[in-house]
Amino acid sequence: MSEAFLSALRHTLPAEALVLDVERLRAFECDALSAYRALPMAVALPGSEEDVIAVLQLAHAHRIPVVARGAGTGLSGGATPTAGCLLLGMSRMRRLLYLDPLARYARVQPGVRNQAISEAAGHYGLYYAPDPSSQIACTIGGNVAENAGGIHCLKYGLTVHNLLGLRAVTMEGELLELGGTLDCNGYDLLALLTGSEGLLAVVTEVTVRLLPKPQLARVILASFAEVGHAADAVAQLVGSGATPAALEMMDGATVRAVEDFLQAGYPTDVAALLLCEADGTPEEVEADIVQMSRVLRAAGACELRVSDSEAERQQLWAGRKAAFPAAAKLAPDYYCMDGSIPRAAVGRVLAGIASLSAQYGLACINVFHAGDGNLHPLILFDANRAGELARAEQFGTDIAALCVSEGGAITGEHGVGIEKLDGMCAQFNAAELGQFSAIKAAFDPLGLLNPGKLIPTLHRCAEYGRMHVHRGQLPHPELPRF
Amino acid sequence: MLTDLQAQLRQAHAMSVPVRIVGAGSKQGWHAPQQGEALHVGSHAGIIDYAPAERVISARAGTRLAEIQAVLASQGQMLAAEPPDFGGHATLGGALATGWSGPRRPWAGAMRDQLLGVEILNGQGELLRFGGRVMKNVAGFDLARLMVGANGTLGLITEAHLKVLPLPEVETVRVFELPQADAIALANRLCAAPWPLSGAAWQGGLLRIRLSGNAAAVATAQQQLGGEPDVERHWFARLQAMQLDSFAPPSAEQGLWRLSLPQTCPPLLADYPQLIDWAGGRRWLSAPLAAAQAISTSARGAGGHALLQRSQAGWPTAPRNPTLLALEARIRRALDPRQILNRRQGD
Ligand SMILES: Cc1cc2nc3c(=O)[nH]c(=O)nc-3n(C[C@H](O)[C@H](O)[C@H](O)COP(=O)(O)OP(=O)(O)OC[C@H]3O[C@@H](n4cnc5c(N)ncnc54)[C@H](O)[C@@H]3O)c2cc1C
Numbered sequence: 094m095s096e097a098f099l100s101a102l103r104h105t106l107p108a109e110a111l112v113l114d115v116e117r118l119r120a121f122e123c124d125a126l127s128a129y130r131a132l133p134m135a136v137a138l139p140g141s142e143e144d145v146i147a148v149l150q151l152a153h154a155h156r157i158p159v160v161a162r163g164a165g166t167g168l169s170g171g172a173t174p175t176a177g178c179l180l181l182g183m184s185r186m187r188r189l190l191y192l193d194p195l196a197r198y199a200r201v202q203p204g205v206r207n208q209a210i211s212e213a214a215g216h217y218g219l220y221y222a223p224d225p226s227s228q229i230a231c232t233i234g235g236n237v238a239e240n241a242g243g244i245h246c247l248k249y250g251l252t253v254h255n256l257l258g259l260r261a262v263t264m265e266g267e268l269l270e271l272g273g274t275l276d277c278n279g280y281d282l283l284a285l286l287t288g289s290e291g292l293l294a295v296v297t298e299v300t301v302r303l304l305p306k307p308q309l310a311r312v313i314l315a316s317f318a319e320v321g322h323a324a325d326a327v328a329q330l331v332g333s334g335a336t337p338a339a340l341e342m343m344d345g346a347t348v349r350a351v352e353d354f355l356q357a358g359y360p361t362d363v364a365a366l367l368l369c370e371a372d373g374t375p376e377e378v379e380a381d382i383v384q385m386s387r388v389l390r391a392a393g394a395c396e397l398r399v400s401d402s403e404a405e406r407q408q409l410w411a412g413r414k415a416a417f418p419a420a421a422k423l424a425p426d427y428y429c430m431d432g433s434i435p436r437a438a439v440g441r442v443l444a445g446i447a448s449l450s451a452q453y454g455l456a457c458i459n460v461f462h463a464g465d466g467n468l469h470p471l472i473l474f475d476a477n478r479a480g481e482l483a484r485a486e487q488f489g490t491d492i493a494a495l496c497v498s499e500g501g502a503i504t505g506e507h508g509v510g511i512e513k514l515d516g517m518c519a520q521f522n523a524a525e526l527g528q529f530s531a532i533k534a535a536f537d538p539l540g541l542l543n544p545g546k547l548i549p550t551l552h553r554c555a556e557y558g559r560m561h562v563h564r565g566q567l568p569h570p571e572l573p574r575f
Numbered sequence: 576m577l578t579d580l581q582a583q584l585r586q587a588h589a590m591s592v593p594v595r596i597v598g599a600g601s602k603q604g605w606h607a608p609q610q611g612e613a614l615h616v617g618s619h620a621g622i623i624d625y626a627p628a629e630r631v632i633s634a635r636a637g638t639r640l641a642e643i644q645a646v647l648a649s650q651g652q653m654l655a656a657e658p659p660d661f662g663g664h665a666t667l668g669g670a671l672a673t674g675w676s677g678p679r680r681p682w683a684g685a686m687r688d689q690l691l692g693v694e695i696l697n698g699q700g701e702l703l704r705f706g707g708r709v710m711k712n713v714a715g716f717d718l719a720r721l722m723v724g725a726n727g728t729l730g731l732i733t734e735a736h737l738k739v740l741p742l743p744e745v746e747t748v749r750v751f752e753l754p755q756a757d758a759i760a761l762a763n764r765l766c767a768a769p770w771p772l773s774g775a776a777w778q779g780g781l782l783r784i785r786l787s788g789n790a791a792a793v794a795t796a797q798q799q800l801g802g803e804p805d806v807e808r809h810w811f812a813r814l815q816a817m818q819l820d821s822f823a824p825p826s827a828e829q830g831l832w833r834l835s836l837p838q839t840c841p842p843l844l845a846d847y848p849q850l851i852d853w854a855g856g857r858r859w860l861s862a863p864l865a866a867a868q869a870i871s872t873s874a875r876g877a878g879g880h881a882l883l884q885r886s887q888a889g890w891p892t893a894p895r896n897p898t899l900l901a902l903e904a905r906i907r908r909a910l911d912p913r914q915i916l917n918r919r920q921g922d
Contacts (some may be wrong), residue, residue, distance in 0.1 A: 193839070194767060195760075195763050195764065195767055195839055196763065196837055196838055196839040197763075197766060197767055197838075217767070218767070218768070218769075219767065239713065240713050240717070242711055246711070247710075250684065250688065251711065253688075253717070253720070254684055254688050263902075267898050267902075268898065269898065269899065269902070270896065270899075271899075273837070273878055273879065274835040274836060274837060274856060274878070274879045274880070275680060275681060275685070275835065275838070275853055275856040275857065276685075276833070276835035276856075276857060277674075277724060277835075278835065278880040278882070278895065279895065279899060279900075279903055280721060280724070280725055280729070280903050280906060281674070281687055281720055281721055281723060281724050281725075282721075282899070282902070282903075282906075284687055284717050284720035284721060284723075285716060285717055285718075285720070285721045285906075287717065288713045288716070288717050289716055289717075292716075293716075305766075305767055305768050305769040305770075306769065307769050308769045328628060328629075329628070331628065331629065331630060332627060332628030332629070332630070334651065334741045334744070335741075336740070336741065373769075373771070373788070373792065374769070374771060374788070374792040374795065374796070376789060376791035376792040376794075376795055377771070377788055377789050377791075377792045379791075380789045380791065380792075433709045433710070433711045433712055434709060435626075435629055435631070435708060435709060436628075436629055436710075437626065437628065437629055462711075465710040465711050466709055466710055466711070467710070467711045500707060500708050500709070501707065501709050501712075502707055502709055502711070502712040502713075502714045503714050504712075504713050504714050505709070505710075505711035505712060505713065506711055506713055507713075508713055509713075509714060509715070513714070516714070517714060517715065520714050520715070521704075521714075521715060522703075524701045524702075524703055525703050525704065525705070525715070528697065528701075528703060528718065528909070528910065529715050529716050529718075531909035531910070532716050532718070532906065532909050532910075533716075534905075534909065535902065535905035535906045535908070535909045536902070536905075547715065547716075548715075
């Protein structure tokens, strides 16, 4: 069966677009959530939309599951191969097809790196706003699949807010052409595909909106002696009239790790730091800096530093951008969570995490998109010590539950993948999950595209649900219980 | 109330009878008539929660937009998508179901961009929640945003959570006398530079540029842009409310079309009177119904589409891509297996 498929695949794609030997397949066995690994049967590297259509039609005819992969920077196992699947690596489709500076959009292939778009647009005074910390590596196709966010999403929106059109191919090899104008015709499938984690269709072309670069941007570095004060400042900044272009928080442990790593010039004797940016016309920036500084001081900031030059602004951000690699030095392993909560709850949830940290005996540091209420607790552990991985995962599950109980979500931007399948049982009831399955079946009736991701089986939820009561009701009353 | 709606839908599903969802009926005459018994949502109303500091408002579907806008304005905030409120009658549910956004849309986003979460009843009467009250949420497929613009065919929206934004400190309009082609070009050149814009619309030889932001920024921009002050008061407010003359009901042989086009598209079908909004992205066009075919073909040829929005004589459907139509039909059955919700008359 798979032999027949592979030989047909060899006729469909040139030899250099296929990876079949185990050594080279290893490079594709996981994404950035490396605890989960599996070898694909083969990797196909299509060079064009026609290739994608041909490969998907072939795989469909042979009933071979397919997993799309961008740069593999995903943090939820979305691009992890399922055993025996064909992995569709989009990295060769990395051409910028067209950029219209007057109409302010770019049409790009899915394997184009996020940052490459802003680099190309920069020549015209334009940029692509969503800027995930992984932007030098991650692809726009992966960004669409995850509805990626970034530091500047507080003011400029997530991936879904910055797309104008998509071309995508279903598992059956049908081409979908979506969007193109500011109003949509028919259902908003552009929004539905965004964040669908490669389960509905393979994205073959993305039209992104480009924005004019603001005339000026300045960032305030505010240090706090208490985490709670920094959290209060976040809530108050959001409630004030000014919208920060970015509002990020780092706790003291992260700040010290970052300073050890690259000397960004942060004060280290702090409990928390906020980076709060203002952008716009010089007049707007000046007014916003005054207002934001006032709010920060009133909330208890002990020191404020405002960037005076673009170089200084870049330097202040460099530390934030290096937070993940810096954290990697603190422990052999870390586990990155992605809970999303109301901004007013930031202080409460951080306190809750601190007490869970003590309870599990595992350190947890926090560096996150505070203005959006999107937490990224990093649980530090050592997978070589017996039981620590399991404890870290349990700690993570508790954090996710804490976020849900605050009216939040188990994932703000990293996606469900395989990692948060249990969390989905906490977030949704059986009817809601059933609706996701029905949507999946509308696109991919055989369930061949990225199977086993995003939607937990009801059986899995029943297992998980034995200890879990959702909205005061036992989940899945229709399933037998023991 | 909610349990009544749910019971009615369950029954309609069980008996496979169509129902049409009615909010306040404010958009009657703006869409094709639907089949079945009316299901009234208008009294399922009220703001459930509003946290100005969180910039989030939650309300039941029957809540009047006008009420929401007034409550927000009292706290210096707004629905930035500027959905039209049809003389104060339009409900939140109807605004979401149609997904119409106002003049600020190219800069502040559309209704779907401001939606954070919904509670719906699907075509089987199941009560479901997607999205939530938080800014970022990628748990599961985005069925919340899918509801926006679906015209009630995928579910009855019972509640919604929306993101709101601060009102700009000041707003001012500059007017430029320009023919259509030059107006479209200038509006797009302005969009491509970092001006504090919030509106760009053309009608009858006048391009109106709206500036929003803090007083100093708007004053500087106004000085640099030039142009004249607007002698028509509240023109943008009337554009948002769809109360300009262009929106009046057409006579028997005439229709009002909404063209959605790439913003930089040069004048299209310029022989017909047009009101251009969104720096060219949306154009309202009055033309004889007999021109329907030609209008649809031109819009498609230009990379967009045309929808007949007002007419006294039927609602011809424009041709669409068959792959997408088939997929949409499957999506509809996924949420409403018996297709009882808001089925068009004649379908
Ligand atoms: C250090 C670090 C920092 C990060 N910071 C952020 C951040 O600030 N914000 C944020 O949102 N994320 C962040 N991420 C997560 C990750 O970078 C994003 O999820 C990114 O969008 C993934 O892109 P990718 O190209 O690597 O996709 P992959 O990891 O290869 O794939 C991700 C998912 O997309 C699917 N996919 C990929 N390409 C396609 C396609 N063409 N068509 C259909 N489906 C496709 C895959 O099947 C998979 O489900 C970070 C990750 C790391 C390692």
